[in-house]
Amino acid sequence: MISKNDFVKFEVLGDPRGKQRPRMCIIKGKTVTYIPKPTKDYEQKIKSSYNAVAKKFFDKDVPFKIDIKAYFSIPKKFATNINNKKNIASYSSGY
Numbered sequence: 001m002i003s004k005n006d007f008v009k010f011e012v013l014g015d016p017r018g019k020q021r022p023r024m025c026i027i028k029g030k031t032v033t034y035i036p037k038p039t040k041d042y043e044q045k046i047k048s049s050y051n052a053v054a055k056k057f058f059d060k061d062v063p064f065k066i067d068i069k070a071y072f073s074i075p076k077k078f079a080t081n082i083n084n085k086k087n088i089a090s091y092s093s094g095y
Helices: 037-053 076-080 085-093
Strands: 023-027 030-034
Antiparallel strands (some): 023 030
16 A cells, blocks of 8 residues: 555656546436546546556545646647737737
């Protein structure tokens, strides 16, 4: 087990993804709730990245602190219009 003063540092490669909302559908008259596949896949990727480094788990009753640093790639629209001063001004003004 990992104690209160231990720390684990790990990296998840690829662009960060937000968690999608659960979906609901009706199958044979019953409402079924499920998590979308991209969310399940990304959660699995985080889990496997942690398990590859840590090999330990935190105690359930011990609080812990998480620091997350997310690095996003530059959007294609911004990258293609970067030379246009009008577009740069509109990005900086919020319109």
